[in-house]
Amino acid sequence: MKNGSIITIESLIKSFPIGGGEFTALNGINLTFAKGEFSGIVGPSGSGKTTLLNILGSLDSPTKGHTNVLGTASDQMNPRVSAMLRKKHIGFIFQTYNLMPVYTVFENVEFPLLLLKTPAAERKKAVLEALEWVGISDKVKSKPPQLSGGESQRVAIARAMVKKPDLVLADEPTANLDAENSHHILQTMENLNKELQTTFVFATHDEKVIGYLRRIITLEDGKVVSDKNIKK
Amino acid sequence: MIALKLAYKNLVGAGLRTLLIVFVLSLAYVLIIYMNGLYQGWDRQARIETIAWEVAEGQYWQTEYDPYDAMTLTDAHAPVPAELEASVSEGKAVPILITQATIYPEGRMMGALLKGIDTRQKLLSIPTDLLDPDSDEITAIVGTRLAKAAGLEIGDKLLIRWRDVNGTFDATDLKIAEIFKTAVPAVDQGQVWIPLSTLQEITGMSGEASLVVVDKSPGEGTSISGWEFKGHDFLFKALEEMIKSKTVGGSVFYLIILALALLAIFDTQVLSIFRRQREIGTYIAMGMTRKQVVGIFTVEGGMHAILAVVLGALYGFPLLLWTTKTGIKMPEGTDDFGMAAAEHMYPYYSLALIIGTIILVMIATTIVSYMPSRKISKMNPNDAIRGKII
Numbered sequence: 371m372k373n374g375s376i377i378t379i380e381s382l383i384k385s386f387p388i389g390g391g392e393f394t395a396l397n398g399i400n401l402t403f404a405k406g407e408f409s410g411i412v413g414p415s416g417s418g419k420t421t422l423l424n425i426l427g428s429l430d431s432p433t434k435g436h437t438n439v440l441g442t443a444s445d446q447m448n449p450r451v452s453a454m455l456r457k458k459h460i461g462f463i464f465q466t467y468n469l470m471p472v473y474t475v476f477e478n479v480e481f482p483l484l485l486l487k488t489p490a491a492e493r494k495k496a497v498l499e500a501l502e503w504v505g506i507s508d509k510v511k512s513k514p515p516q517l518s519g520g521e522s523q524r525v526a527i528a529r530a531m532v533k534k535p536d537l538v539l540a541d542e543p544t545a546n547l548d549a550e551n552s553h554h555i556l557q558t559m560e561n562l563n564k565e566l567q568t569t570f571v572f573a574t575h576d577e578k579v580i581g582y583l584r585r586i587i588t589l590e591d592g593k594v595v596s597d598k599n600i601k602k
Numbered sequence: 603m604i605a606l607k608l609a610y611k612n613l614v615g616a617g618l619r620t621l622l623i624v625f626v627l628s629l630a631y632v633l634i635i636y637m638n639g640l641y642q643g644w645d646r647q648a649r650i651e652t653i654a655w656e657v658a659e660g661q662y663w664q665t666e667y668d669p670y671d672a673m674t675l676t677d678a679h680a681p682v683p684a685e686l687e688a689s690v691s692e693g694k695a696v697p698i699l700i701t702q703a704t705i706y707p708e709g710r711m712m713g714a715l716l717k718g719i720d721t722r723q724k725l726l727s728i729p730t731d732l733l734d735p736d737s738d739e740i741t742a743i744v745g746t747r748l749a750k751a752a753g754l755e756i757g758d759k760l761l762i763r764w765r766d767v768n769g770t771f772d773a774t775d776l777k778i779a780e781i782f783k784t785a786v787p788a789v790d791q792g793q794v795w796i797p798l799s800t801l802q803e804i805t806g807m808s809g810e811a812s813l814v815v816v817d818k819s820p821g822e823g824t825s826i827s828g829w830e831f832k833g834h835d836f837l838f839k840a841l842e843e844m845i846k847s848k849t850v851g852g853s854v855f856y857l858i859i860l861a862l863a864l865l866a867i868f869d870t871q872v873l874s875i876f877r878r879q880r881e882i883g884t885y886i887a888m889g890m891t892r893k894q895v896v897g898i899f900t901v902e903g904g905m906h907a908i909l910a911v912v913l914g915a916l917y918g919f920p921l922l923l924w925t926t927k928t929g930i931k932m933p934e935g936t937d938d939f940g941m942a943a944a945e946h947m948y949p950y951y952s953l954a955l956i957i958g959t960i961i962l963v964m965i966a967t968t969i970v971s972y973m974p975s976r977k978i979s980k981m982n983p984n985d986a987i988r989g990k991i992i
Contacts, residue, residue, distance in 0.1 A: 464884070466989075482889070
């Protein structure tokens with residue numbers, strides 16, 4: 371892994387079988403991400419953003435090439451190792467929130483800590499703290515169907531952040547939100563990034579998100595066409 | 603623990619659907635326990651009655667004696683063995699002499715077994731004290747089944763014909779001293795009981811018997827010269843086989859109920875896996891392995907069985923307890939099939955039956971829950987997260 375970086379991607383190719391042939395979603399990607407980055411992979415639909423994010427999150431594996439995420443190389447990955455990596459070090463934020471409908475807000479946020487077998491007292495403290503970060507402490511006992519889109523996504527952020535992961539991967543986190551909620555969510559994530567030094571990687575084509583990013587990686591047809599750092 | 607907690611929450615969240623499945627499954631529990639309890643109760647009751655009325659703790663059979671072959675009765679008699687004489691005089695053993703006979707009730711002719719029994723015996727429940735060996739006329743007692751078939755009442759005279767030890771026919775009138783009611787057809791149907799001494803005298807088989815009922819088992823297969831001991835294992839074989847065949851027949855009924863409940867669980871699991879793809883994908887994204895997720899869904903399905911135990915206990919316990927108190931009225935004529943059957947059958951629910959049923963249903967439910975859950979292990983988590991799996 372290169373100095374200071376927590377993610378290294380070298381000559382990454384990812385292809386999927388389609389019909390009798392193959393579709394190459396990512397074609398020769400080389401990237402590194404440093405700790406504390408607030409970066410985004412942008413590009414049109416089908417450019418490979420989500421596929422790249424999935425590989426970073428060890429939900430998928432490269433067809434060719436090499437990745438190293440938080441010290442775990444792609445050739446070391448197996449279902450158990452990748453599950454452990456996600457459980458301990460990676461938080462996910464989804465476009466559709468993916469909250470468990472039968473759990474309360476508290477229980478949804480508590481879930482990653484349950485998987486980590488965190489003691490109950492610590493769990494409670496961490497959950498309440500995470501809910502405070504995202505400003506939704508008054509909805510502790512509510513269930514997802516009772517929440518608005520913006521509230522649901524804030525719960526999802528709290529769930530991703532509660533274990534204080536090294537890396538948060540957010541796939542189109544504002545796609546289902548109005549402008550006001552989108553800005554609120556993005557400000558929350560920006561604050562958490564600054565406060566906790568958590569690395570955020572977004573996959574998005576939403577201009578509102580792009581406006582907050584400090585690094586923009588543009589993908590087109592599975593290739594990096596630009597990689598810009600934005601001074602803020 | 604996580605799997606249990608999640609499973610419980612998901613089941614509660616599913617509301618009415620869970621309640622319906624749990625109810626059908628609880629019906630399976632209660633019906634399996636009830637049906638088997640009925641057969642166990644029948645078995646138990648039949649044993650108790652048969653021991654009381656017919657076999658006590660076992661019987662020594664004269665080696666020629668075969669209750670299923672009437673032709674053997676001609677030779678199936680011998681002097682009561684010396685080894686049993688002391689027990690007989692102490693009332694711990696009861697010799698019974700059996701011979702073929704023909705009775706002529708109301709001018710009709712019926713085959714019968716003429717049985718001689720010690721009138722002082724207390725080992726069997728047959729009311730032999732109502733027989734009078736010293737009377738001028740031969741007194742006899744019969745069961746209600748024979749009395750009904752032959753149209754007999756107490757005080758009636760019954761013409762009977764038999765053959766003595768030399769094969770010579772003889773006949774006389776018997777006086778019906780008592781008609782007794784018993785749940786054991788083997789001491790009733792076609793049987794006429796008279797004092798042992800009288801039968802020995804009229805057949806010329808003095809001091810002889812065909813079998814000796816004893817109050818203590820010397821062990822299966824024990825023999826005294828010319829006599830072989832038959833214990834409960836042997837004597838109840840036919841009864842057990844009949845109950846076993848009835849149990850198998852009854853099983854079909856509750857297996858249908860169980861199959862319906864399992865089908866509902868299978869269906870729910872399949873539906874759940876498709877409906878909850880996002881949830882499955884999210885579990886995996888948060889660091890669960892596919893195996894763990896399969897575990898959650900399996901536990902969730904299996905938990906129906908646990909909730910069904912609770913629900914089944916709520917209504918089943920008082921219901922089953924009530925049946926043990928009031929019994930089940932048996933249809934008229936059930937005992938005519940030749941099995942000991944009282945008017946009311948009292949189910950017997952053993953702990954082994956209850957625990958065995960719970961384990962059986964839980965295993966079946968868990969297997970049925972696991973089968974569709976295996977599909978999760980082949981799911982692509984990326985598609986699952988987006989709910990894109992068809």
